[in-house]
């Protein structure tokens with residue numbers, strides 16, 4: 001992908017469907033009774049991996065563009081897969097699916113790409129084993145391939161050491177077919193799409209502080225799901241608008257679940273304004289149109305409870321910080337080291353190639369701004385969010401920037417290059 005320096009961005013646009021919600025809609029639809037119709041589905045590579053895994057277990061799923069129909073088979077209608085389930089690049093697929101497979105009275109094997117093979121899985125396998133699932137894998141179940149033989153689970157009260165929606169969701173899904181109650185307590189609140197969508201499918205989910213509890217033996221009932229636009233995708237466009245003077249954007253139908261809107265809080269703390277217009281609720285999820293206009297920003301400190309609310313946006317926040325006045329400090333974000341790439345190291349190295357003043361720390365980044373970036377040859381390193389962050393950085397860099405391995409962007413934002421060029425005005 002080639003990106004030239006831009007003067008500004010402007011327009012009224014929509015971003016593809018929310019990735020977290022799209023995965024869950026397919027998974028919950030597959031184990032529900034009845035037919036689930038999904039609109040606004042994200043047809044990105046990760047969510048397509050989720051569809052394929054359930055098709056391998058005999059679930060009939062059809063897709064036309066962003067409309068998906070899932071013919072639910074109930075909790076025990078899945079077939080033992082004849083082949084290895086391939087999760088591709090998707091952490092959400094492998095971790096949430098493990099929670100469902102832990103309830104199934106058959107054997108399954110999960111594997112993904114080179115990136116998945118480096119990501120930690122014991123955070124999910126440890127509680128699922130405590131519930132009674134038999135799980136094995138490389139390095140005692142820390143890494144793929146994973147093998148799961150489920151069934152006969154009992155509920156647990158689990159205190160998770162990480163604020164991870166993938167961990168929480170896997171345990172809650174297993175808990176729905178375990179004897180007694182299952183609860184998960186997190187150190188900080190992570191995204192709550194599972195809790196909201198389970199309720200939409202008729203499940204009783206109890207929340208008390210940082211503890212979520214479900215009772216075993218509950219069935220899901222199919223329903224229609226309308227997926228809002230992904231705020232994690234919108235974040236790239238928002239950042240562009242606050243880097244290029246004169247920019248103005250409206251991004252329609254964006255999910256604004258408070259567990260996901262840390263990026264909006266950061267923009268405001270840096271001196272920007274984001275107007276939420278046309279606010280409404282789609283299947284338990286708040287949705288709004290985001291209206292932004294350029295304003296010069298200042299550096300900020302980003303830490304603590306804010307981090308899980310913007311974890312996937314940190315690469316592009318680092319880009320934004322290169323154009324803000326003063327120092328931006330990001331702390332408590334060590335989870336970034338175990339994403340598709342080590343995102344602390346990767347963004348520091350790739351932005352460094354454009355001349356950014358960015359220093360990686362053990363759990364975050366320190367960025368000085370404003371700095372005039374210069375076009376260069378960069379690489380997504382197979383990480384969709386790094387690829388898009390570098391494309392946004394390129395808009396503020398002199399000359400032209402080349403992003404190698406930009407196909408990775410299809411994991412979460414198919415059509416990104418076309419959308420970006422449709423809103424960009426060159427000098």
Ligand SMILES: O=C(O)C1=C[C@@H](OP(=O)(O)O)[C@@H](O)[C@H](O)C1
Pocket residue numbers: 019020021092163164165166167169190191311312335
């Ligand atoms: O549950 C989800 O849909 C996700 C949870 C987050 O991961 P963790 O649960 O590892 O924090 C996030 O980074 C990922 O993109 C999607």
Ligand SMILES: C=C(OP(=O)(O)O)C(=O)O
Pocket residue numbers: 019046089090091092093312339340385412
């Ligand atoms: C970390 C991400 O996704 P996953 O964990 O599902 O691979 C992401 O989309 O940035």
